[in-house]
Amino acid sequence: MINTTFTELLPKIASHFGLDKLSQDEYGLCELILNDRVVIMLRADEILNRLTLLGPILGFSGPEARSAASQLFFCYSINALNKDGPCFAWSEELGLIAFKHLSLDELNVENVSKEIANFYDWLSLVSLPAETAPSYSIYSIG
Incomplete structure:
Protein backbone atom coordinates (compact mmCIF):
# COMPACT_ATOMS: atom_id res chain seq x y z
CA MET A 1 0.00 0.00 0.00
CA ILE A 2 1.23 3.48 -0.87
CA ASN A 3 0.26 6.04 1.74
CA THR A 4 0.52 9.59 0.43
CA THR A 5 -1.19 12.93 0.58
CA PHE A 6 -2.34 15.15 -2.24
CA THR A 7 0.03 17.88 -1.06
CA GLU A 8 2.94 15.48 -1.58
CA LEU A 9 1.64 14.41 -5.00
CA LEU A 10 0.98 17.87 -6.47
CA PRO A 11 4.60 18.92 -7.18
CA LYS A 12 5.41 15.45 -8.53
CA ILE A 13 2.43 15.58 -10.91
CA ALA A 14 3.48 19.05 -12.09
CA SER A 15 7.02 17.83 -12.73
CA HIS A 16 5.76 14.77 -14.60
CA PHE A 17 3.76 16.98 -16.96
CA GLY A 18 6.65 19.45 -17.37
CA LEU A 19 5.01 22.24 -15.36
CA ASP A 20 6.63 24.53 -12.81
CA LYS A 21 3.88 23.98 -10.27
CA LEU A 22 0.24 23.15 -9.70
CA SER A 23 -1.76 24.81 -6.97
CA GLN A 24 -5.20 24.53 -5.43
CA ASP A 25 -7.73 27.35 -5.40
CA GLU A 26 -9.84 28.38 -2.41
CA TYR A 27 -12.22 25.47 -3.13
CA GLY A 28 -9.45 22.86 -3.17
CA LEU A 29 -9.54 22.48 -6.96
CA CYS A 30 -6.42 22.28 -9.07
CA GLU A 31 -6.85 22.88 -12.81
CA LEU A 32 -4.65 20.90 -15.16
CA ILE A 33 -4.91 22.26 -18.68
CA LEU A 34 -3.75 19.68 -21.18
CA ASN A 35 -4.63 21.59 -24.35
CA ASP A 36 -6.88 24.43 -25.47
CA ARG A 37 -10.03 22.28 -25.16
CA VAL A 38 -9.60 19.94 -22.20
CA GLY A 55 -13.77 17.34 -16.40
CA PRO A 56 -16.58 19.01 -18.32
CA ILE A 57 -17.68 17.11 -21.41
CA LEU A 58 -17.48 19.71 -24.16
CA GLY A 59 -20.60 20.42 -26.14
CA PHE A 60 -23.02 19.20 -23.46
CA SER A 61 -24.00 22.34 -21.57
CA GLY A 62 -27.07 24.54 -21.45
CA PRO A 63 -30.75 23.60 -21.39
CA GLU A 64 -30.75 22.63 -25.07
CA ALA A 65 -28.06 19.99 -24.42
CA ARG A 66 -29.88 18.13 -21.64
CA SER A 67 -31.43 15.55 -23.97
CA ALA A 68 -28.12 14.73 -25.67
CA ALA A 69 -26.37 14.71 -22.28
CA SER A 70 -28.96 12.24 -20.98
CA GLN A 71 -28.29 9.91 -23.91
CA LEU A 72 -24.53 10.06 -23.29
CA PHE A 73 -25.12 9.51 -19.57
CA PHE A 74 -27.18 6.36 -20.17
CA CYS A 75 -24.76 5.09 -22.81
CA TYR A 76 -21.67 5.24 -20.57
CA SER A 77 -22.99 4.90 -17.01
CA ILE A 78 -22.76 1.12 -17.00
CA ASN A 79 -19.01 1.45 -17.58
CA ALA A 80 -18.71 3.16 -14.20
CA LEU A 81 -20.07 -0.02 -12.63
CA ASN A 82 -18.52 -2.71 -14.79
CA LYS A 83 -15.28 -1.29 -16.17
CA ASP A 84 -14.19 1.39 -13.68
CA GLY A 85 -15.18 4.15 -16.10
CA PRO A 86 -16.02 7.73 -15.14
CA CYS A 87 -19.28 8.70 -13.43
CA PHE A 88 -21.42 11.70 -14.42
CA ALA A 89 -23.01 14.75 -12.84
CA TRP A 90 -25.03 17.65 -14.24
CA SER A 91 -24.12 21.23 -13.38
CA GLU A 92 -26.36 24.11 -14.45
CA GLU A 93 -23.22 26.19 -14.94
CA LEU A 94 -20.94 23.67 -16.69
CA GLY A 95 -23.33 21.10 -18.13
CA LEU A 96 -22.38 17.43 -18.15
CA ILE A 97 -19.32 16.65 -16.03
CA ALA A 98 -17.41 13.39 -15.82
CA PHE A 99 -15.61 12.43 -12.65
CA LYS A 100 -13.61 9.55 -11.26
CA HIS A 101 -12.59 8.86 -7.66
CA LEU A 102 -9.16 7.40 -6.91
CA SER A 103 -8.07 6.14 -3.50
CA LEU A 104 -5.12 8.13 -2.13
CA ASP A 105 -3.75 4.93 -0.56
CA GLU A 106 -2.97 3.46 -3.96
CA LEU A 107 -1.57 6.55 -5.66
CA ASN A 108 1.86 7.62 -6.74
CA VAL A 109 2.84 9.97 -9.55
CA GLU A 110 2.90 7.15 -12.13
CA ASN A 111 -0.59 5.92 -11.20
CA VAL A 112 -2.06 9.42 -11.14
CA SER A 113 -0.45 10.30 -14.47
CA LYS A 114 -1.83 7.12 -16.04
CA GLU A 115 -5.32 7.84 -14.67
CA ILE A 116 -5.15 11.45 -15.93
CA ALA A 117 -4.07 10.22 -19.38
CA ASN A 118 -6.92 7.68 -19.51
CA PHE A 119 -9.43 10.30 -18.31
CA TYR A 120 -8.14 12.77 -20.93
CA ASP A 121 -8.50 10.16 -23.69
CA TRP A 122 -12.02 9.36 -22.55
CA LEU A 123 -13.05 13.05 -22.36
CA SER A 124 -11.62 13.59 -25.85
CA LEU A 125 -13.59 10.61 -27.15
CA VAL A 126 -17.00 11.68 -25.81
CA SER A 127 -16.71 15.46 -26.23
CA LEU A 128 -18.15 17.08 -29.33
CA PRO A 129 -15.75 18.15 -32.11
CA ALA A 130 -13.90 21.46 -31.73
CA GLU A 131 -16.01 23.25 -34.34
CA THR A 132 -19.17 22.69 -32.27
CA ALA A 133 -17.72 23.06 -28.74
CA PRO A 134 -16.26 26.07 -26.93
CA SER A 135 -12.53 26.57 -26.36
CA TYR A 136 -10.94 26.86 -22.92
CA SER A 137 -8.08 29.12 -23.98
CA ILE A 138 -8.79 31.61 -21.17
CA TYR A 139 -7.65 29.22 -18.42
CA SER A 140 -4.17 29.16 -16.96
CA ILE A 141 -2.38 26.94 -14.50
CA GLY A 142 -1.71 28.59 -11.12
Whole structure:
Protein backbone atom coordinates (compact mmCIF):
# COMPACT_ATOMS: atom_id res chain seq x y z
CA MET A 1 0.00 0.00 0.00
CA ILE A 2 1.23 3.48 -0.87
CA ASN A 3 0.26 6.04 1.74
CA THR A 4 0.52 9.59 0.43
CA THR A 5 -1.19 12.93 0.58
CA PHE A 6 -2.34 15.15 -2.24
CA THR A 7 0.03 17.88 -1.06
CA GLU A 8 2.94 15.48 -1.58
CA LEU A 9 1.64 14.41 -5.00
CA LEU A 10 0.98 17.87 -6.47
CA PRO A 11 4.60 18.92 -7.18
CA LYS A 12 5.41 15.45 -8.53
CA ILE A 13 2.43 15.58 -10.91
CA ALA A 14 3.48 19.05 -12.09
CA SER A 15 7.02 17.83 -12.73
CA HIS A 16 5.76 14.77 -14.60
CA PHE A 17 3.76 16.98 -16.96
CA GLY A 18 6.65 19.45 -17.37
CA LEU A 19 5.01 22.24 -15.36
CA ASP A 20 6.63 24.53 -12.81
CA LYS A 21 3.88 23.98 -10.27
CA LEU A 22 0.24 23.15 -9.70
CA SER A 23 -1.76 24.81 -6.97
CA GLN A 24 -5.20 24.53 -5.43
CA ASP A 25 -7.73 27.35 -5.40
CA GLU A 26 -9.84 28.38 -2.41
CA TYR A 27 -12.22 25.47 -3.13
CA GLY A 28 -9.45 22.86 -3.17
CA LEU A 29 -9.54 22.48 -6.96
CA CYS A 30 -6.42 22.28 -9.07
CA GLU A 31 -6.85 22.88 -12.81
CA LEU A 32 -4.65 20.90 -15.16
CA ILE A 33 -4.91 22.26 -18.68
CA LEU A 34 -3.75 19.68 -21.18
CA ASN A 35 -4.63 21.59 -24.35
CA ASP A 36 -6.88 24.43 -25.47
CA ARG A 37 -10.03 22.28 -25.16
CA VAL A 38 -9.60 19.94 -22.20
CA VAL A 39 -9.38 21.01 -18.58
CA ILE A 40 -9.08 18.33 -15.93
CA MET A 41 -9.62 19.41 -12.36
CA LEU A 42 -8.08 17.54 -9.46
CA ARG A 43 -9.71 17.67 -6.04
CA ALA A 44 -8.39 15.89 -3.00
CA ASP A 45 -10.48 14.90 -0.03
CA GLU A 46 -8.13 13.50 2.56
CA ILE A 47 -10.99 12.86 5.01
CA LEU A 48 -12.58 10.49 2.46
CA ASN A 49 -9.08 9.45 1.36
CA ARG A 50 -9.64 10.10 -2.33
CA LEU A 51 -8.51 12.15 -5.27
CA THR A 52 -11.24 13.07 -7.73
CA LEU A 53 -10.60 13.80 -11.40
CA LEU A 54 -13.29 16.08 -12.88
CA GLY A 55 -13.77 17.34 -16.40
CA PRO A 56 -16.58 19.01 -18.32
CA ILE A 57 -17.68 17.11 -21.41
CA LEU A 58 -17.48 19.71 -24.16
CA GLY A 59 -20.60 20.42 -26.14
CA PHE A 60 -23.02 19.20 -23.46
CA SER A 61 -24.00 22.34 -21.57
CA GLY A 62 -27.07 24.54 -21.45
CA PRO A 63 -30.75 23.60 -21.39
CA GLU A 64 -30.75 22.63 -25.07
CA ALA A 65 -28.06 19.99 -24.42
CA ARG A 66 -29.88 18.13 -21.64
CA SER A 67 -31.43 15.55 -23.97
CA ALA A 68 -28.12 14.73 -25.67
CA ALA A 69 -26.37 14.71 -22.28
CA SER A 70 -28.96 12.24 -20.98
CA GLN A 71 -28.29 9.91 -23.91
CA LEU A 72 -24.53 10.06 -23.29
CA PHE A 73 -25.12 9.51 -19.57
CA PHE A 74 -27.18 6.36 -20.17
CA CYS A 75 -24.76 5.09 -22.81
CA TYR A 76 -21.67 5.24 -20.57
CA SER A 77 -22.99 4.90 -17.01
CA ILE A 78 -22.76 1.12 -17.00
CA ASN A 79 -19.01 1.45 -17.58
CA ALA A 80 -18.71 3.16 -14.20
CA LEU A 81 -20.07 -0.02 -12.63
CA ASN A 82 -18.52 -2.71 -14.79
CA LYS A 83 -15.28 -1.29 -16.17
CA ASP A 84 -14.19 1.39 -13.68
CA GLY A 85 -15.18 4.15 -16.10
CA PRO A 86 -16.02 7.73 -15.14
CA CYS A 87 -19.28 8.70 -13.43
CA PHE A 88 -21.42 11.70 -14.42
CA ALA A 89 -23.01 14.75 -12.84
CA TRP A 90 -25.03 17.65 -14.24
CA SER A 91 -24.12 21.23 -13.38
CA GLU A 92 -26.36 24.11 -14.45
CA GLU A 93 -23.22 26.19 -14.94
CA LEU A 94 -20.94 23.67 -16.69
CA GLY A 95 -23.33 21.10 -18.13
CA LEU A 96 -22.38 17.43 -18.15
CA ILE A 97 -19.32 16.65 -16.03
CA ALA A 98 -17.41 13.39 -15.82
CA PHE A 99 -15.61 12.43 -12.65
CA LYS A 100 -13.61 9.55 -11.26
CA HIS A 101 -12.59 8.86 -7.66
CA LEU A 102 -9.16 7.40 -6.91
CA SER A 103 -8.07 6.14 -3.50
CA LEU A 104 -5.12 8.13 -2.13
CA ASP A 105 -3.75 4.93 -0.56
CA GLU A 106 -2.97 3.46 -3.96
CA LEU A 107 -1.57 6.55 -5.66
CA ASN A 108 1.86 7.62 -6.74
CA VAL A 109 2.84 9.97 -9.55
CA GLU A 110 2.90 7.15 -12.13
CA ASN A 111 -0.59 5.92 -11.20
CA VAL A 112 -2.06 9.42 -11.14
CA SER A 113 -0.45 10.30 -14.47
CA LYS A 114 -1.83 7.12 -16.04
CA GLU A 115 -5.32 7.84 -14.67
CA ILE A 116 -5.15 11.45 -15.93
CA ALA A 117 -4.07 10.22 -19.38
CA ASN A 118 -6.92 7.68 -19.51
CA PHE A 119 -9.43 10.30 -18.31
CA TYR A 120 -8.14 12.77 -20.93
CA ASP A 121 -8.50 10.16 -23.69
CA TRP A 122 -12.02 9.36 -22.55
CA LEU A 123 -13.05 13.05 -22.36
CA SER A 124 -11.62 13.59 -25.85
CA LEU A 125 -13.59 10.61 -27.15
CA VAL A 126 -17.00 11.68 -25.81
CA SER A 127 -16.71 15.46 -26.23
CA LEU A 128 -18.15 17.08 -29.33
CA PRO A 129 -15.75 18.15 -32.11
CA ALA A 130 -13.90 21.46 -31.73
CA GLU A 131 -16.01 23.25 -34.34
CA THR A 132 -19.17 22.69 -32.27
CA ALA A 133 -17.72 23.06 -28.74
CA PRO A 134 -16.26 26.07 -26.93
CA SER A 135 -12.53 26.57 -26.36
CA TYR A 136 -10.94 26.86 -22.92
CA SER A 137 -8.08 29.12 -23.98
CA ILE A 138 -8.79 31.61 -21.17
CA TYR A 139 -7.65 29.22 -18.42
CA SER A 140 -4.17 29.16 -16.96
CA ILE A 141 -2.38 26.94 -14.50
CA GLY A 142 -1.71 28.59 -11.12
